[in-house]
Amino acid sequence: MSVVASDQDQLDAALDRRLARVGRRSARWRRFTLEAGIALIALVIVASIVGEFVYPNPNAQDLAQALLPPSLAHPFGTDNLGRDVLARTLAGTWIDLGVALGATYLALVLGVVCGTVAGYFRGWPERIIMRFVEVVLALPFMVLVIAIVAIMGPGITGVFVGLTIGGWGFYARLARAEMLVLNEKSFVHAAQTLGYSHWRVMWRHAIPNLIRPSLVYSMSDIVLNITWVASLSYLGLGVQPPTPEWGSIIADGQSYLLNAWWISTLPGLVVVIVGIGFSLVGDGLADRLRARRAVVR
């Protein structure tokens, strides 16, 4: 009997050790995910800051140097007008990241506020807000954004407004759903019984508790929005030439793809790197927030 029991104990202990090892490994991997993502994004941003000084004018033409392949002098080569592709790519970072981040977080703020108000008050505010959300979500995202850009005229403002209007609905849904859960929590009731204003209950007590899913979602939303800014500019609906922007650089280079592959390919690679960076950050963040949530629960 005792032999069996001690065998069982040893087995349990071994299992415990193994589980602990797996846990440690996944924790390490999780941290690595977040940090690798941050590193990739930081790499591109730091390079762009350096680029500001190294290449004061990214649009400087030198027709004698046109269509040169990548070299030490021009790491990304030059385009058909002799402009340095790396200089233009780095200068484009600000527009692509700026518009994508701005549109994502304006949409997040708008959506979270609307969703929280809808879920908190219920009744007619909810009906009105959620009807708008349904309209926005019912239209295909691409069609909606292109329609808004068409109405506002091609340019960076149109892209920004289009992405914001197309994007806020999902955040509103997430926030409302979380608010409905919070409505049942005593700490929200407690805040009400203490005589805090509705605004305070929502801002201090509800939103900090419901924003996590929206933050996690926003990371993948940024990736999508970066590709959207680039795509719309590629289609000629976004940033207008000669302003350097990833999508328009890629579009410019596509007619030379067969004899000067670097013009389109290397900026495209930068888009991919930034996209992977944000995806990794989103993954890592989701894991961390989940872990923290598990502790809180």
Add this chain to the structure above:
Amino acid sequence: MTGATVIPAPPNAAVEQVPLVRVNGLTIGFPAANGTALAVRDVAFEALRGETLGIVGESGCGKSLSLRALLGIVPQPGEVLGGEIAWDGEVDLLRDERRLRSMRGREISMIFQDPLESLNPVFSIGDQLTEVLRLRAGLARSTARLRAVELLERVGIPSAATRLRSYPHELSGGMRQRVMIAIAIACGPELLIADEPTTALDVTIQDQILGLLVELQQETGLTVLLVSHDLGVIAQMADRIAVMYAGRVVETGTVDEVLLTPRHPYTAGLIASAPGGTAALAGSRLQSIGGSPPAISELPPGCAFAPRCRYATDSCTEVPMRLDRGPGEHASACPVVDADHEQGRDDGD
């Protein structure tokens, strides 16, 4: 001895005092498939200054809802359809919303059943205590901090100053309920509504929390409305009791009157089914009340308890229940047992 419930008697000299809160005819409805479901019907109770009124009843009988109406936080889509809530004999809280808003947290405050969820998980308890002190008591940041430490010490939290930085998940259930009480009494309220404050806690902690409430009451003359389904808690804490069933108050009176000489068959059933009650003392098995409470959307026209009541007569299912009484009297909504309740109790044993 029983005529008093039929004929409204002149008020006793002993209950001349104006109650701090007097609820009258409170009715709360929810929209339902077949019109409006009345979750609370014609509820009346009152609490004198410094006393504890226990409100007893099973889940869903409208206890918590009635008390939420007192604070104006009836959950959507519920709606107060009628009645009045007199504060200190004058203000009607149901009609003076501005006054009620300013009273919340200052003159009336509330503690909740689930201490695990009644504190905001993302802020430290110090933040939450100072928030109420700054916003509702108008203290400056530094004074609020000092007062917060005092309050935590008052509710029995060791090393209060360092605990201010703790987050709710770092505290045990009993500690969290203490913090909740500290927040509730922060502005020196006159009325504390305690909605099942110890249901989620284990028995030793329950005793400590109830003891704390009694101490606070003795120190500050706090009036307490204590909701519970636990007759033991009520017997220990309350001065007077209101028993609720299916949205109505079916019996009220002092603790001794109601628990020792229950006049409503439902109250008698509750007592017989409580561990440690008279049944257990007599060595007999605990008795359960047969059946289950009716859904509030399909209440019978007569007494809602009639289908489960062993004393029910034909008229019980037709004549609506009424609780007629003068203020402060022992009264029951049951005309059958009330008229002859001694016999009813004998049958019950």
